[in-house]
Amino acid sequence: MLMIYNNAAALDELPDAELETIMDEVDALMEELQASGELVGGQALADAATARTVRVRGGVPAVTDGPFAESKEQLAGYLIVDCETEERAVEIATRWPDARYWAMEVRPIMHTSGTEM
Numbered sequence: 323m324l325m326i327y328n329n330a331a332a333l334d335e336l337p338d339a340e341l342e343t344i345m346d347e348v349d350a351l352m353e354e355l356q357a358s359g360e361l362v363g364g365q366a367l368a369d370a371a372t373a374r375t376v377r378v379r380g381g382v383p384a385v386t387d388g389p390f391a392e393s394k395e396q397l398a399g400y401l402i403v404d405c406e407t408e409e410r411a412v413e414i415a416t417r418w419p420d421a422r423y424w425a426m427e428v429r430p431i432m433h434t435s436g437t438e439m
Contacts, residue, residue: 324401324411325427326420329394330369333423344419351417355403360414364401395424402431 355361405411415426
């Protein structure tokens with residue numbers, strides 16, 4: 323899984339031309355992953371301000387507004403890719419525009435047997 327992190331406020335401040343270039347790069351990479359059969363799925367997430375964090379302590383639920391992390395960078399979306407190697411997944415993540423501005427996290431998905439895929 324490739325987890326996409328960005329800063330919504332900083333993203334909003336990018337010039338329109340730069341944002342358009344980023345979206346064009348994302349579209350081209352998505353087309354490449356679809357053509358290669360490596361793209362399994364993915365979605366963008368709603369703004370972090372709409373998140374709710376749920377904790378249960380002593381059987382009592384507590385729901386708070388916003389994401390768990392107190393950070394400017396938040397999880398913005400994800401891609402699930404089926405790659406031959408971890409190196410290939412990292413290579414895809416390095417090409418995703420958010421890696422240049424903020425961060426991408428690459429993490430294997432656990433199989434239902436409890437082993438990494």
